[in-house]
Amino acid sequence: MPKRTTATQRNIDSINRYIQTIANLFGTNSAEYEAATIPLKGFATRDKYVNGQAVIQLQNSKANRKKHQAIRAIKNKRKAVSVLKRKYEKKRREYQEHAKKAGINFDNGAFYRWYAELSKQFSDLIDEIYGSGGLVNSLGAMGENPSDSEIHAMFKDNDYRSSQWERVYNAGGMNYTDMGDFINSMDDDLINNGVDINTGENMTFTNDDYDMDMEFD
Amino acid sequence: MIDFTAYDKYQLEGLLMLLLNDTTAAITEENDDGVKTVVSPVFTTGIGFDTESTTIYTDDTHKTVKDCFCYTYQIAVGTEYYAIYRTIEQFIEFFRVLIDVVQYKNMDVESPAKCYIWVANLSHEWSFIKYRIMNEFNCTKLFAKTERDILFAEFGDVQFRECIGLFGHSLSNIAKNWTTTQKLKGDLDYDKIRISTENYCTPLTDSEKQYCINDVIILTEMHEAVTKAYLQSNGALRLPYTSSGFVRMKLKESIRNDETITDERNGRAHCFKKPPKDNIDYMKRQNRKLFVSPEQWLLCREYGYSGGLCGSNIEKVGKDLHNVVCADLTSDYPAQMLHCKYPMGWLKERKLKDYTTIKKRKQPYFIMAKVDFESKTNHATFSIHKVLNHKSVQFINHYGDIREKIVYNGKILKAKNCIVIMNDVDISAYTMIYDLKITILKVWAFDRYGKLPEWLTNCVKKDYVIKAVLKHQGKTDTVEYFDSKRNINSFYGVLATRDHDLHDAFDAETGLCVNSKTKTIKQTFAETWLNPYWAFWCTSYARRILMYFISKYPDHIIQYDTDSLYFDGATELKAELLRYNESKIKLNEKIFAGDKNIDLLLDLGCWDFDEPYNNFLAMGAKKYVKQIGDKIITVIAGLPKSAIPAEIIAKNIKTPLSHYNVVKKYLLTDNKNIIIEHMFANKFASDYDDNPYTYKATITDYLGNTAEQICGCYHAIKPIDFTLSMGIDYLKAILNINKKPLI
Numbered sequence: 031m032p033k034r035t036t037a038t039q040r041n042i043d044s045i046n047r048y049i050q051t052i053a054n055l056f057g058t059n060s061a062e063y064e065a066a067t068i069p070l071k072g073f074a075t076r077d078k079y080v081n082g083q084a085v086i087q088l089q090n091s092k093a094n095r096k097k098h099q100a101i102r103a104i105k106n107k108r109k110a111v112s113v114l115k116r117k118y119e120k121k122r123r124e125y126q127e128h129a130k131k132a133g134i135n136f137d138n139g140a141f142y143r144w145y146a147e148l149s150k151q152f153s154d155l156i157d158e159i160y161g162s163g164g165l166v167n168s169l170g171a172m173g174e175n176p177s178d179s180e181i182h183a184m185f186k187d188n189d190y191r192s193s194q195w196e197r198v199y200n201a202g203g204m205n206y207t208d209m210g211d212f213i214n215s216m217d218d219d220l221i222n223n224g225v226d227i228n229t230g231e232n233m234t235f236t237n238d239d240y241d242m243d244m245e246f247d
Numbered sequence: 248m249i250d251f252t253a254y255d256k257y258q259l260e261g262l263l264m265l266l267l268n269d270t271t272a273a274i275t276e277e278n279d280d281g282v283k284t285v286v287s288p289v290f291t292t293g294i295g296f297d298t299e300s301t302t303i304y305t306d307d308t309h310k311t312v313k314d315c316f317c318y319t320y321q322i323a324v325g326t327e328y329y330a331i332y333r334t335i336e337q338f339i340e341f342f343r344v345l346i347d348v349v350q351y352k353n354m355d356v357e358s359p360a361k362c363y364i365w366v367a368n369l370s371h372e373w374s375f376i377k378y379r380i381m382n383e384f385n386c387t388k389l390f391a392k393t394e395r396d397i398l399f400a401e402f403g404d405v406q407f408r409e410c411i412g413l414f415g416h417s418l419s420n421i422a423k424n425w426t427t428t429q430k431l432k433g434d435l436d437y438d439k440i441r442i443s444t445e446n447y448c449t450p451l452t453d454s455e456k457q458y459c460i461n462d463v464i465i466l467t468e469m470h471e472a473v474t475k476a477y478l479q480s481n482g483a484l485r486l487p488y489t490s491s492g493f494v495r496m497k498l499k500e501s502i503r504n505d506e507t508i509t510d511e512r513n514g515r516a517h518c519f520k521k522p523p524k525d526n527i528d529y530m531k532r533q534n535r536k537l538f539v540s541p542e543q544w545l546l547c548r549e550y551g552y553s554g555g556l557c558g559s560n561i562e563k564v565g566k567d568l569h570n571v572v573c574a575d576l577t578s579d580y581p582a583q584m585l586h587c588k589y590p591m592g593w594l595k596e597r598k599l600k601d602y603t604t605i606k607k608r609k610q611p612y613f614i615m616a617k618v619d620f621e622s623k624t625n626h627a628t629f630s631i632h633k634v635l636n637h638k639s640v641q642f643i644n645h646y647g648d649i650r651e652k653i654v655y656n657g658k659i660l661k662a663k664n665c666i667v668i669m670n671d672v673d674i675s676a677y678t679m680i681y682d683l684k685i686t687i688l689k690v691w692a693f694d695r696y697g698k699l700p701e702w703l704t705n706c707v708k709k710d711y712v713i714k715a716v717l718k719h720q721g722k723t724d725t726v727e728y729f730d731s732k733r734n735i736n737s738f739y740g741v742l743a744t745r746d747h748d749l750h751d752a753f754d755a756e757t758g759l760c761v762n763s764k765t766k767t768i769k770q771t772f773a774e775t776w777l778n779p780y781w782a783f784w785c786t787s788y789a790r791r792i793l794m795y796f797i798s799k800y801p802d803h804i805i806q807y808d809t810d811s812l813y814f815d816g817a818t819e820l821k822a823e824l825l826r827y828n829e830s831k832i833k834l835n836e837k838i839f840a841g842d843k844n845i846d847l848l849l850d851l852g853c854w855d856f857d858e859p860y861n862n863f864l865a866m867g868a869k870k871y872v873k874q875i876g877d878k879i880i881t882v883i884a885g886l887p888k889s890a891i892p893a894e895i896i897a898k899n900i901k902t903p904l905s906h907y908n909v910v911k912k913y914l915l916t917d918n919k920n921i922i923i924e925h926m927f928a929n930k931f932a933s934d935y936d937d938n939p940y941t942y943k944a945t946i947t948d949y950l951g952n953t954a955e956q957i958c959g960c961y962h963a964i965k966p967i968d969f970t971l972s973m974g975i976d977y978l979k980a981i982l983n984i985n986k987k988p989l990i
Contacts, residue, residue, distance in 0.1 A: 209542060213642065213645045214645075216688055221646065235683075236683065240678050
């Protein structure tokens with residue numbers, strides 16, 4: 031009779047199966063796969079070839095098994111596949127109908143891989159256009175109405191931020207005074223009409239809109 | 248006392264070997280690279296250094312300096328030994344021996360001991376010796392506030408250190424605080440020309456010698472007293488370069504020992520690629536989230552932040568006023584720090600449509616906005632220098648200039664199309680004074696308001712309690728009182744400092760201190776461990792209090808400055824001030840609950856009333872003269888307090904308040920300048936020479952002996968007169984408002 035596997039060994043198997051599922055569904059280039067494999071840093075791993083892809087697997091070695099708490103944490107913290115799939119669900123249903131009509135052989139995993147690849151291409155394209163040193167910048171067209179959300183996304187991006195600091199540093203460090211880009215990024219309609227053109231909201235306020243509470247009366 | 252001026256090299260070496268013996272304890276730390284010294288030991292014997300110089304002017308007006316050179320270099324080692332060297336060669340020789348001795352003493356020692364040379368006003372001495380000393384010795388570390396304002400220079404293990412500011416505001420003040428030897432009355436007669444060359448030196452009289460020695464002995468005595476006072480329980484001594492350094496040290500200690508932060512840090516360690524090594528490091532990582540973009544920080548720092556509010560009621564300027572009451576806030580900034588709430592969490596740029604929500608939720612925020620100002624009364628409080636399209640060409644080009652502006656003494660009374668940056672507290676303050684029309688252009692918001700963390704408030708409270716108790720006991724001349732008072736005043740300063748202004752290298756060509764580590768903004772931010780925006784909010788709260796009373800009683804307020812209000816004694820205003828006090832007392836009862844000296848602490852942030860002044864003259868921001876009985880008190884920016892009283896006595900001025908009334912003078916004579924001569928004003932202008940080469944000048948001293956004096960780089964002072972004046976536009980506005988003639 032084979033020896034009963036320990037809980038840690040079973041956890042390792044479970045994690046490996048999970049990574050295989052993710053790779054199968056979203057592909058090894060996807061953000062989902064990356065998120066699933068990041069916690070494996072510091073562990074001994076091996077590659078397993080599944081459907082033509084090299085998938086990282088946790089080795090069932092003695093050294094790995096010693097880190098049983100970390101392994102349990104990885105197992106417990108991983109996101110359910112159904113949750114990861116959720117953001118693609120609507121598109122999948124649409125595509126399924128389309129596939130039925132067109133007579134395409136429809137396979138869930140293939141769909142997710144295709145759509146993950148598509149999203150990645152799309153975000154790469156946006157990076158190429160709006161990212162640091164991107165197309166828009168190199169054309170000098172920055173500030174010609176990149177939408178609010180795009181600017182917002184850019185400022186959230188750490189790489190973009192640090193490139194901005196570098197730009198300022200190169201232009202004279204703390205004594206940096208060139209506010210040209212900053213000024214141009216603002217909406218001219220706003221200053222002329224007092225209305226936010228994106229939302230149509232009135233952005234002009236007077237004394238009555240503020241309370242003058244000193245908190246001591 | 249023993250004079251070692253005549254000692255030769257070997258005798259000097261023996262003497263220094265004997266004197267430099269005991270050191271304070273070292274604090275070391277073991278890490279991967281071996282043992283690292285955290286706090287260096289310090290020789291308990293201190294050294295004092297000072298110079299005296301002669302300035303030769305081109306003519307009797309003393310307006311231009313011809314030559315300036317040192318004729319003595321005084322050294323004290325410990326409190327018993329001194330030397331008065333007459334040439335720089337002798338001083339350099341002494342310094343060389345000193346460095347050798349310290350090096351010898353530090354041989355085979357794990358943590359080398361530092362030897363402190365204390366100097367009162369190091370920047371002055373530095374300007375004479377800088378080229379010589381930088382060329383001949385290897386400077387390992389340097390720290391300066393500005394190009395010339397040097398605070399610290401290290402050569403091997405010997406350090407020059409500035410003591411003014413750290414232990415007192417002048418040498419006589421240091422002597423009063425720390426030592427038994429006091430500064431001698433009177434002064435060396437600086438008008439006498441004295442020289443010192445290799446062949447001939449102007450002899451010093453005994454009293455002159457005594458005067459020279461006295462100054463350096465004060466420094467070495469201070470070193471002993473300071474070593475005793477600041478010695479930590481583990482035997483180590485840690486002295487910062489500036490007075491706010493004490494507070495900074497204290498706060499860092501408080502952060503390191505804060506268990507809440509330690510728990511939080513340990514709990515969040517897994518979020519970092521490289522977990523923070525201590526609490527300070529953790530704070531630095533957290534504070535990186537406070538800066539949205541370089542533009543945001545630079546604009547908010549320059550335009551979203553201002554100091555105290557000061558000004559005059561234009562209707563009362565230049566008039567004879569009587570029975571004026573002064574109310575001032577007790578420890579204003581510490582009170583705001585304890586009483587008010589401050590921005591916490593991340594700063595993020597928000598979409599305009601979120602602004603209404605942010606406002607409703609009462610989140611702290613900055614806005615950049617186009618504002619139309621129109622004052623409700625004759626009071627103007629918004630400075631025109633804080634308007635973006637007044638100062639910055641780029642903003643003027645894009646948004647156009649300010650329109651329809653009326654400005655009183657640099658403050659806006661009425662204006663349109665002003666691009667400004669304000670925080671929410673500022674908005675609530677300025678809406679009291681002005682009718683505003685605000686068009687929001689950008690919004691940056693924090694997560695929430697919160698009380699300042701305990702590691703900060705506990706330190707403020709502790710020092711305030713010490714100060715209040717000692718003041719009550721009448722022990723105002725003790726070191727503890729001096730310490731707590733300095734600390735209390737430094738807390739705001741620590742919040743508001745920006746360490747990127749530091750100068751840490753010497754430029755051998757220009758002779759100036761420069762910034763060698765050109766830090767990027769990013770690096771500067773990564774080193775920020777205190778939230779800089781707290782200082783912004785602190786001054787905003789202080790300004791709002793003043794604006795509240797100004798807006799409510801515009802006709803009764805005469806003059807105001809940061810934390811004080813001068814008013815005409817109106818009972819309803821006084822009642823309101825007392826009502827304000829009641830609310831603050833209630834707050835203080837909560838804050839200091841459980842303290843056994845609570846009765847002494849309740850007046851924090853409360854209005855304190857002085858005796859009414861018989862006569863009062865207001866002349867704009869930070870310019871007023873007041874009289875109580877026969878005593879004249881003047882507050883005029885840039886003029887020492889004693890100047891005008893001295894002139895009144897000397898010239899026997901019968902009606903001082905009309906004598907110094909610029910408005911009346913302008914009305915009568917069309918001249919708006921009142922000149923206060925140097926002999927009363929005691930103002931000096933500085934004159935620098937940064938020439939790296941020395942030259943010989945033939946100079947005759949006051950005894951009639953002539954010799955070839957070696958001159959070089961210098962810092963000379965030349966007497967100047969003080970001009971009391973007011974802006975011409977402001978004067979015209981005053982006359983325009985007061986349709987009736989003043990006289």
